[in-house]
Amino acid sequence: MLGIEHLLKRLPETLSMGEQQRVALARALAIEPKVILLDEPLNSLDRLTHESLLLELKRIHESTETTFIHITHDFIEAISLANRIAVLKDGKIEQCGSVEEILRNPKNVFVAKFVGVKNLLRGKIVREHGHYVFEGDMRIILDGTYECGNVMLGIRPEDILIISSSNCRFRSENVFVARVLDVYPLTLSTVRVLLEVNGIKLIAETIKSKAIRMGLKRGSEI
Numbered sequence: 433m434l435g436i437e438h439l440l441k442r443l444p445e446t447l448s449m450g451e452q453q454r455v456a457l458a459r460a461l462a463i464e465p466k467v468i469l470l471d472e473p474l475n476s477l478d479r480l481t482h483e484s485l486l487l488e489l490k491r492i493h494e495s496t497e498t499t500f501i502h503i504t505h506d507f508i509e510a511i512s513l514a515n516r517i518a519v520l521k522d523g524k525i526e527q528c529g530s531v532e533e534i535l536r537n538p539k540n541v542f543v544a545k546f547v548g549v550k551n552l553l554r555g556k557i558v559r560e561h562g563h564y565v566f567e568g569d570m571r572i573i574l575d576g577t578y579e580c581g582n583v584m585l586g587i588r589p590e591d592i593l594i595i596s597s598s599n600c601r602f603r604s605e606n607v608f609v610a611r612v613l614d615v616y617p618l619t620l621s622t623v624r625v626l627l628e629v630n631g632i633k634l635i636a637e638t639i640k641s642k643a644i645r646m647g648l649k650r651g652s653e654i
Contacts, residue, residue: 433492434458450481454488461492470502474509486512507547511535519543538586549586550635556582569632573605592636594625596646597653610634612652615643627654 434454439447447455453473460468473489474482490513493500504510510517511531518528519542527539538544544552555568557578566572566585597609613626613633623643627634638648648654 433461433495434488448481449477450485453477453485457489457492461496461498465498467499467501470500472503472505474504474506489513519546541584544584544586548588550589551587551592553585553587553632554582555585556580570608570629587634589624589635589637592627592634594636594638594642594646594648594654610654612648612650612654614650615648623648 434457436451436454436458439451439455442451444452444455457473470489474485477485486509489500489502493513500513502510502513514531516528516530517534519526519534521542527534527543529537534543535547538547538549541552553566553569555566555570557574557580558565558567559580564574564576564578564580566574566583568585572585595607608629610627610629613628615623615625617640618624618637621640622637623640625636625638625643625648627636646652646654
């Protein structure tokens with residue numbers, strides 16, 4: 433199952449970290465347990481081995497009836513593997529639910545920051561002309577139904593769409609003029625863009641090719 437037959441005659445001290453992790457997982461699976469506890473199994477692995485073993489864990493989990501309890505500090509690792517996630521702080525569960533619930537409806541600021549919500553705005557929700565509106569650091573028209581009152585609004589970096597100020601064909605609400613404070617690589621294919629809107633700093637993300645095409649740089653107006 434783990435493709436480690438070629439290691440049978442190797443001594444433990446000659447195995448790489450990734451090979452050791454595969455052997456450890458094979459030993460655990462060999463007794464056909466109902467539950468396996470994985471305590472940061474992908475920690476200290478190089479990037480290529482990390483990705484390879486992550487896919488291996490996902491495949492094994494889907495092909496067995498074993499419950500995996502996987503402890504990790506890496507949120508991307510968690511959402512890649514999990515059916516349900518529990519976010520812990522100081523030994524207590526802050527929130528437990530499906531990946532979608534945790535991503536879209538974090539219970540508090542700690543969970544929101546853990547799941548990658550970089551922009552948190554304080555304000556209140558009011559109802560105007562049949563719409564719900566967030567009024568605070570920014571004025572934002574909301575889709576859906578909400579309870580009116582004081583709230584903290586979270587905006588994920590990837591949910592901010594960057595468009596040229598000279599080529600805006602979007603509906604007028606929730607479109608703001610912003611100044612680019614900085615642009616730097618996030619991954620090989622994405623960049624992080626620091627923005628300022630009326631004195632409010634926001635963090636956005638976009639694909640690298642789009643940033644190059646738009647000529648995004650410090651001082652750009654979007």
